[in-house]
Amino acid sequence: MKKLIYVCLLLIGFSINSYAQKETSWWYFGYNAGLNFNILNDATADDATTVTNMPEPIVGPLSTREGCFTVSTYDGQLLFSSDGSTVYDKNGDIMTNGTGLLGNFSATQSGIVIPRPGSTTEYYVVTVPAVGGTDGLNYSTIDITMSGGLGAVTSKNNIIKSGSVYENIAAVPNSNGKDYWLLHRTLQTFYVWAVTATGIATTPAFTITNSLINTVRYPGEIVVSSDFLKIASFNHSGGQVISAIFNPATGQISNVQVLETGLITYGGTFSPNNKYLYVGVLENTGDLYNITWDNLRAGNSMTYLGKGFVNVKVGLNKRLYGVEVSVNSPETPTKNLSVVMNPDEGGTNIKYFTNYLKNEAAFGLPAFAAGFIRIIPKEQPFACTAHDRTYSVEVDLSGGNAPARLEWYFGDGTARVNQTVTTSQSEYSQKHSYNNSGLYTITVTPYKADGTSLTPITMEANIVDCSLKANRMTRSDLLNSKQLAE
Incomplete structure (x- = not known):
């Protein structure tokens, strides 16, 4: 027979702005604050309206002013989190061999997690020091199957770029469907490294320099669109938004342009449809601006939207989330959450939730790779x-x-x-x-x-x-x- x-x-083909998978379900940030997008509830905004599908506020293991990152499985199970220096397992305990990484809680983006190509159980953790530090860019390796499924750091602080670097990092899938590109900017130069199953190259696959970029002490984030074709980099003290075109097949960055804003541009994100760029500004209680990609490339001015967003990131439900800092000082944390309800339509509908978080947070929100590429059999x-x-x-x-x-x-x-x-x-x-x-x-x-x-x-x-x-x-x-x- x-x-x-x-x-x-x-x-599984994951993109941070694709929202169907759940690798970004858990957000740990701030001073033991967090959000869980696996559990959604109704919440009452400050304007007394009821907002559905709000993520559950949770208590997290991190205590960080800025840099933080987490990673979960495709179905929303938390794997681990970090502030760039210490890695915490899914239970919130320090992971085996998880201390002594060379990131820093005061780095704008202290690190990022990239699945190791060809593996379903290993991850690269790339770390970034605070500006002025000389530890450079490094990566460590985590095997999540070790320590009874809680994971362990198996190699630590492998150098990618030595010396003084800026506080930004991004990861983008290679168009070959298995590898990644690692993106970074220091001073006026963008760097791109190849990420493969054998590790992260120490020799850049590509570099490009633009003399119009201000060489400031405090730079901001670097972010990538969900189609992997657009890059935005922020100059915190330099008051600039830098944009460029990215080719995920070759790793090349081209057509770098600089927009002078006169604002303290800190962090941001692209809208889910990649039409808009949203920029968090470190002024007042945190101000939010946006600009269409076309206007950004044409050198036009940004549009002010509202308060409460020093930094802004996209949630699984296609909304943008930020933390409102204190009116008395832009560096004083609060428990106040700010939400852009319609980012694909220009972000005119903003809701505020005073004391929504379990604990306080400042301007750091989790950094996620722009895409996970995973093909996993469920059963034998x-x-x-x-x-x-x-x-x-x-x-x-x-x-x-x-x-x-x-x-x-x-x-x-x-x-x-x-x-x-x-x-x-x-x-x-x-x-x-x-x-x-x-x-x-x-x-x-x-x-x-x-x-x-x-x-x-x-x-x-x-x-x-x-x-x-x-x-x-x-x-x-x-x-x-x-x-x-x-």
Whole structure:
């Protein structure tokens, strides 16, 4: 009898501004403050209106004025967080070997997490010191399977760029579907390094310098659009917004332009549709401005929107979130949360929530990589002669590297099967008949619309001849042989 099997695939292409995945579910920042986007509730704004789908305020392990970053799984389970110096596990305890990283809580972006290409369990943690520090850019490696699933830092402080550097960092998926680019600006020069399974290169893949950039002591963040094609860098003391074009296929930055604002530009983000750039300004109680990309490139002035945003980041629900600092001092923290409800339409609808947070925060909000590229099998397919088995298929299409089709190869010499991927469908399956028992490798290769292949995922189909047992409670023949070995 032929053995039937349904193959299961979970395809994840994550982008920070794509919002369907949950790698950015947990935000830890400030002085033990945080937000959990897995739990949404109604909340009453200061104008007495009820706002739905507000993230739950939580207590976090970090105590930081600025730099912070967290990372979660695709389904919203917290993995770890850091202020750039200490890594905390999902329980809020210091991770094994998790101290002594060379980031700094006073760096605008003290670090960022990048999934190690080719691995589903390892991460690179890139750290940035505070301005004036000479520790340079470094990266450490975390294996989340160690210490009973709580993770451990397995290598620490591998140098990328030595000497004095600025306080900004960004990570962007490479168009090859498996690697990343690491972006940074010091003084008037942008640097781009290749991030691969073997590590992060110490020699930049690309650099570009623009003499119009002010060489100030206190620079701001660097951010990337969700389509990975636009870059914005802020000059805190220099009063500038710097923009450029990025090519995720080559890692090249081009057409750097500088907008003089006369404001203390600190941090910001692109709108989900990438039409607008939102800029948090370190003045008053934190002022929020925006500008369309086209106007920014044309050198036009920014538009003032409202108070309460020294920094601003996008949440999973496509809203922008910021913290309102004290009216008495722009560096005095509060528990006040500010929310832009309609960032894709220009950000005119802003809600304020006094004392919304559990603890106080200042201007640091978590830094996230601009995209995670993950293709992960949920189960090891198993089938036997008399027991057909069905496996579900879920394809998440919201990431920047979403495929147009999947090519299935079942490892037994039969023809490859192509399956079209559509934006309206998230469940996929393939039924295949194996004529002989054995261990088969199933390969599923995603392809983009232009024919570019992304990293394939392989899984084993264990096809066995299941014999019937006299004792009906004996089920060992229904187990995967790999499970028995374990």
